[in-house]
Amino acid sequence: MSPPVAEPGALPPDNYLSEGRTLWSWLTTRDHKRIGVMFLMLTLGFFFLGGVFALALRIELLTPGRTIMGHLAYNRSFTLHGVIMVWLFMIPAIPSAFGNFLVPLMIGARDVAFPRLNLASVYLFLLGASVALWGMIQGGADTGWTFYTPYSTTTGTAVLPVLLGVFIIGFSTILTGLNFIATVHLLRAPGLTWMRLPLFVWAIYGTSIIQVLATPVLGMVLLLVALERVVGAGIFDPARGGDPILFQHLFWFYSHPAVYIMVLPSMGVISEAVCAFSRKNAFSYRMIVYSTMGIAFVGFFTWGHHMFTSGESTFGAGAFGVMSMLVAIFTAIKIFSWLGTLYRGSIALEAPLFYVLGFMFFLFSGGMIGVAYATTSLNLHWHDTYSVVAHFHFIMVGATLMAFLAGLHYWFPKMFGRTYPGALANAAAVLVVFGFIATFVPQFLLGNAGMPRRYADYPPRFQSLHVASTAGASLLAFGFLSIAGYLAWSLRHGALAGDNPWGSLGFEWQSQSPPPTRNFDVTPVHATGPHQYAPGEPRHAA
Amino acid sequence: MPHESTAEHWGSEAARAHAAHLGMWLFISTEVLLFAALFTTYGVYRSVYPEVWREAQAHMDVTLGTVNTVVLVTSSVLVALAVHATREGRPGTGGALLGLAALLGVTFLVLKGVEYAGHAREGGLPGEWYRLEALPKPGASLFFSLYYLLTGLHAVHVTLGVGVLTVLAVRAAAGGFSASDHTPLELGGMYWHLVDVIWLFVYPILYLS
Numbered sequence: 244m245s246p247p248v249a250e251p252g253a254l255p256p257d258n259y260l261s262e263g264r265t266l267w268s269w270l271t272t273r274d275h276k277r278i279g280v281m282f283l284m285l286t287l288g289f290f291f292l293g294g295v296f297a298l299a300l301r302i303e304l305l306t307p308g309r310t311i312m313g314h315l316a317y318n319r320s321f322t323l324h325g326v327i328m329v330w331l332f333m334i335p336a337i338p339s340a341f342g343n344f345l346v347p348l349m350i351g352a353r354d355v356a357f358p359r360l361n362l363a364s365v366y367l368f369l370l371g372a373s374v375a376l377w378g379m380i381q382g383g384a385d386t387g388w389t390f391y392t393p394y395s396t397t398t399g400t401a402v403l404p405v406l407l408g409v410f411i412i413g414f415s416t417i418l419t420g421l422n423f424i425a426t427v428h429l430l431r432a433p434g435l436t437w438m439r440l441p442l443f444v445w446a447i448y449g450t451s452i453i454q455v456l457a458t459p460v461l462g463m464v465l466l467l468v469a470l471e472r473v474v475g476a477g478i479f480d481p482a483r484g485g486d487p488i489l490f491q492h493l494f495w496f497y498s499h500p501a502v503y504i505m506v507l508p509s510m511g512v513i514s515e516a517v518c519a520f521s522r523k524n525a526f527s528y529r530m531i532v533y534s535t536m537g538i539a540f541v542g543f544f545t546w547g548h549h550m551f552t553s554g555e556s557t558f559g560a561g562a563f564g565v566m567s568m569l570v571a572i573f574t575a576i577k578i579f580s581w582l583g584t585l586y587r588g589s590i591a592l593e594a595p596l597f598y599v600l601g602f603m604f605f606l607f608s609g610g611m612i613g614v615a616y617a618t619t620s621l622n623l624h625w626h627d628t629y630s631v632v633a634h635f636h637f638i639m640v641g642a643t644l645m646a647f648l649a650g651l652h653y654w655f656p657k658m659f660g661r662t663y664p665g666a667l668a669n670a671a672a673v674l675v676v677f678g679f680i681a682t683f684v685p686q687f688l689l690g691n692a693g694m695p696r697r698y699a700d701y702p703p704r705f706q707s708l709h710v711a712s713t714a715g716a717s718l719l720a721f722g723f724l725s726i727a728g729y730l731a732w733s734l735r736h737g738a739l740a741g742d743n744p745w746g747s748l749g750f751e752w753q754s755q756s757p758p759p760t761r762n763f764d765v766t767p768v769h770a771t772g773p774h775q776y777a778p779g780e781p782r783h784a785a
Numbered sequence: 786m787p788h789e790s791t792a793e794h795w796g797s798e799a800a801r802a803h804a805a806h807l808g809m810w811l812f813i814s815t816e817v818l819l820f821a822a823l824f825t826t827y828g829v830y831r832s833v834y835p836e837v838w839r840e841a842q843a844h845m846d847v848t849l850g851t852v853n854t855v856v857l858v859t860s861s862v863l864v865a866l867a868v869h870a871t872r873e874g875r876p877g878t879g880g881a882l883l884g885l886a887a888l889l890g891v892t893f894l895v896l897k898g899v900e901y902a903g904h905a906r907e908g909g910l911p912g913e914w915y916r917l918e919a920l921p922k923p924g925a926s927l928f929f930s931l932y933y934l935l936t937g938l939h940a941v942h943v944t945l946g947v948g949v950l951t952v953l954a955v956r957a958a959a960g961g962f963s964a965s966d967h968t969p970l971e972l973g974g975m976y977w978h979l980v981d982v983i984w985l986f987v988y989p990i991l992y993l994s
Binding site: 353356357420421425428455459464467478493 | 794795800803804807808811812814815816818819821822823825826829830833834911912913914915923924925926927930931934
C-alpha cells in the first residue's frame with residue numbers, strides 16, 4: 244500500500260531541488276543533499292555498468308566452451324565487473340550517497356563539517372572513475388579486482404590506468420570519511436549525546452574510521468604495483484629478491500576492512516529501517532553501537548584469512564581464523580537485536596522491510612558459511628572455488644545491495660518528496676531477493692563440487708547448475724530494471740509524500756521532505772534518542 | 786564564507802577552529818598509515834636480507850643525512866616559534882620565522898638532490914636501473930628501491946610543506962594573522978612537524994641502523 248498523500252499540489256517551494264535548476268548550480272553546490280544525490284546517480288550508473296558485465300559473464304557460462312566471448316575477454320569482463328562493483332558502486336554507494344544526504348539531517352546540522360572538501364570528493368571520484376574507465380576503453384585489465392602480483396605486474400593489459408583510477412578514488416573515500424568524523428564530533432544538535440545518535444550515524448562513523456585508516460595503505464600498495472610496472476621497482480618481483488606474497492598482505496590489510504566499509508553502513512540502514520517499519524525503538528541500542536565499533540576494530544586483524552593457502556604458518560592461520568570468527572559474534576549480536584526489534588512490533592510490510600528481511604537472510608546464511616570458511620581445514624577445500632564467489636556475493640554484495648535498496652525505498656520520499664507505487668515495489672523486492680538466491684545458491688554447490696572461480700570454461704557435468712545460476716541472474720536483472728522504471732517514473736509522477744509518509748520517528752524525518760537548503764529553520768533540540776515510538780506500558784511476557 | 790553563515794554552520798568560531806584541528810589530525814593519521822605501508826615493507830625485506838642490507842647501508846652518506854636531519858629539525862623549531870610569536874601578538878616576527886623555515890626546507894631538498902646525484906654516479910638506482918658494481922647481490926636493489934620510495938615520498942611532502950610555509954609567510958607578512966585568529970598557521974605548522982617526525986623515523990632506519 245502506498246503511504247497516504249499529505250496534500251494535493253506541488254512539492255514545498257523552498258526545497259533543495261528548487262534552489263537552482265541549472266547544471267552549473269549542481270556542479271558548484273556545497274549542499275550535502277545535492278552532493279548525496281549526485282553520488283547516488285553516479286553509483287547507480289556504475290551499478291548498471293557492472294551489472295551489464297555480470298550478465299555477460301553469466302551468458303558466457305551458460306554452455307561449456309565458447310558461448311559469446313573468448314578467454315581474454317572473459318578475464319577482462321570479470322575484472323571490470325569486480326572493479327566497477329567494488330570501487331565504483333559498493334564502497335561509495337551507502338556512505339557517500341545516503342551518508343552525505345542523511346548524516347547532517349540526522350544530527351541536526353546545516354551541512355557537513357567541510358562542504359568544500361565534500362564537493363572535492365565528488366570530483367575526485369569522477370576523475371578516478373574516468374581514469375579507470377579510460378583504462379577499460381584501452382582494453383581493460385585482466386587481473387581480477389584484487390590485482391594479485393606477479394600477474395598484475397607482468398600482464399600486457401591496461402592495468403596501469405585501472406590502478407591509478409582506484410588510487411584516485413581512494414582519496415575521495417578518505418575525504419568523505421574525514422568529513423563525516425569531524426561532522427559527527429562537532430556538529431551535533433543540542434541534546435544529541437553520543438548515546439542518542441541514530442544508529443545509521445554510528446555506522447557511518449565506524450565506517451569513516453576504517454576509510455581514513457585503511458585506504459592510505461591501499462593507495463601505497465597500488466602505487467607500488469604501478470611503480471613495479473613503470474620502473475621495475477622490484478618490491479614484489481622475485482627476480483629482484485622481492486616477494487609477491489607481501490602484496491597480498493598489504494592488499495588485504497585494506498581490502499578486508501573494505502568489506503566492513505561496505506557492510507557497516509548497510510547495517511546502519513537496516514537498524515533505521517527495522518525501527519521505522521516495526522514502530523519500535525531499537526532493541527539493545529548500546530549493543531548495536533558496541534558491535535559496530537567492535538567490527539570496525541576487529542576487521543583490521545582478519546586479513547590473513549584470505550591467505551590460508553599462501554604459505555601462512557599454522558599458528559598464523561589459526562589466529563586469523565579466530566579473529567575472523569569474532570566478527571561473526573558481533574554480527575550475531577546485531578541480528579539478535581534486529582529480531583528483538585521486530586518481535587511484537589507493529590509491522591508495516593512495505594518494500595524497505597522486504598529488503599530488510601532479505602538482508603537478514605543473506606547476512607545470516609552468508610555469515611554462518613563464513614565461519615566455516617574461517618576454519619583452516621574447510622577453507623582449503625573451498626579456496627578459490629565458486630563457493631567463495633557465492634559466499635562473498637551473499638554477505639558482501641547481497642547484504643550491501645539489500646540495504647542499499649532498503650535505504651533507497653525508505654528515503655526516496657525524503658530525498659524527492661514523492662512516493663512510488665507500493666505494490667509494484669513489493670513485487671520487485673520479492674523478485675530481487677529470490678533472484679539473488681537463485682543466482683548464488685547454485686554457485687555454492689558448484690564450488691563445493693570443485694568448480695574453480697574465474698574460469699571461462701568447465702566440464703559438461705556442471706552445466707545444469709550454471710544454467711540455474713544464469714536464470715537467477717536474469718530474474719535479478721529484470722527486478723533491477725523494474726525498480727529503475729518505477730523509481731524514474733515516480734521522480735516526476737509519484738504521489739506527493741508529505742514530510743513523513745512512513746510516520747517514522749527517525750530524526751531525518753523531522754525536517755521538511757524534500758528538505759530546504761538550510762535543512763532546518765530552527766536548530767532542533769533532542770531530549771531523547773530517535774525512534775521513541777509511544778512507549779506505553781512496558782510489555783511483559785505473562 | 787560570510788560571517789553569518791559561519792555562525793549558523795558552526796555555532797561559534799571556537800567550534801570552527803576545533804573542527805579544523807580535528808580534520809588536520811585525521812589527515813595526519815592517513816599520512817602515517819601511508820608511510821606505514823612502506824615501513825612495513827622495509828621491515829619485511831630487512832629481515833629477509835639482513836647481511837646484504839647492512840652492506841648496502843654502507844653506501845649511504847651519513848654526513849649529508851645527519852646535516853639534513855639538523856636542518857629539518859631546526860626548521861621545525863622555527864615553525865613552532867613562529868606559531869608562538871603569533872599567539873603572543875607578534876605576527877610579523879612569525880612571518881619572518883616561517884620564511885626562514887621554508888628556506889631551510891629548500892636547503893633540505895637541495896642536499897637531498899646532491900645525495901641522489903652521488904648515488905646515481907655510483908649506480909645505486911632503483912629497480913631495473915640498479916648498477917652498483919660493488920654490491921651485485923639480490924636484495925640490494927630492493928634496499929635502494931625502498932630508499933628512493935621512502936625519501937622520495939618524504940621529499941614530495943617537504944616540497945608541499947615548503948609551498949604551504951611560503952604561502953603562510955606571505956599571508957603573515959600581509960597582516961593576515963592575529964593572536965586570536967591564526968588557525969591556518971597552526972594547521973600548516975602541524976603539517977610541517979609531521980614531515981619532520983616522519984624524517985626522524987626514515988633517517989635512523991636508512992642511515993644509522
